[in-house]
Amino acid sequence: MTASTTPMLAKKRLGEALRALRKTRGLTGGEAAELVGWTDSKISRIETAESGVSLYDLEQLLDLYETASAQRVDVLKLHRSSKAKQWSTHAPYAGVLTANYQSLIAYEAECAEQWAYETCIWPGLLQTPKYAHAVISSGPLVQDYDDIDTLVSARTRRQEVLDRTDFELIAVVTLAPLLYQHGGPAVLKEQLRHVLTAMERPNVRVHVIPDNVSAGAYGGSMTVMHFADPADPSVAYLETAVTTEEHTQPQVTRRIVRLINHLQSAALDPPATRALIERRMDQLSDV
Known part of the structure; x- marks a missing residue:
């Protein structure tokens, strides 16, 4: 044991x-x-x-x-x-973060590798505070506007895992996060610059699915976390606009891993992704 x-x-x-x-x-x-x-x-x-x-x-x-x-x-x-406590269970986060979100944060802090797929926004570990605020505060699903700053703070604090040398992030996104101007063009440009900076880390890989393939036609978002000890099974999260599901059953997590692998195989490699992001930034050069 x-x-x-x-x-x-x-x-x-x-x-x-x-x-x-x-x-x-x-x-x-x-x-x-x-x-x-x-x-x-x-x-x-x-x-x-x-x-x-x-x-x-x-x-x-x-x-x-x-x-x-x-x-x-x-x-x-x-x-x-x-029984040890993590930061997300203390004020101001306790009572604001859902149980599933607290579980995700806990697993994220302990996993060795995270695979993230997003269709419309950048993954949480790559978001700037302004971009996160724009995403969290937009739309009809915000439960309490008084909680927005706390949710942004939690998302930003999660990014501390990127400083770990034993952690790797593989992010796969469609073209949409490069186009959708959450918070306006200036916020998007800052967000794209932030992604490029993150890609300079040896433990961060970002892949964008171009618009000439159909692989990115899967809705929602998917996150899979693998752990260093083979005895610890992978954990997956599927998120839609209204719900987040946690899955630990091996047969389910294997299917999600295969799907993300399929999406990555259709995406651009990191150098081509970087070039695509830089071209998009040039389009926003007047901002």
Whole structure:
């Protein structure tokens, strides 16, 4: 069992460890729940990391599963690690960021590689504050205009992961983010310049799908995160205008990875992407 000092992965590993212990004991989720006086769904939520587990409840499970001393120590270490707090759970972010968004931030801080596909905007890790403000505040879906600055701050703070030497971002976008003037032409020009600067980092690759191919005809956005430890399964997020879905099932994440690989294969390589962005900036030269 691999210990972890990062809360989100520790929580996932804790759930996986408890599932393995239950199966070793020869119990179904329903049988384990009945023996400790819980519902089936509580066992399921703990094992899938949808909810945490108190130390008291954890001790109950470890006793039920007749856990050996060495395994017990490892599981308790995972439990302590899973309780560590991340910045997105504190003020001013707590109560503003959705549970799915907080999960994404936690996984993002711990993953080794992120693949992002966007159709209409630049990925969050590449957005300037002004561009992010324009995107977040536009349209009818803003829940509370008082939260916009907090959401922009969260998006900007997420970008600290780009400073990690053990992190890589591969971003694939359609031509639309180069054209749509969120916030106006001056904001777009600054945003394009920011993308070019980010591409100078050795751990950032950006690919634009040109308008002469049909590969970019997929709506919404997709994000997949891979982790350094092969024991940690990839996590994917699918986002539309009204919802964000988190997927951890391998069969689902594999399909999304294949789709993003297909999109990247149809896109321009980074040098050609840079040239395309520079030409678009020339068109905005009077701004």
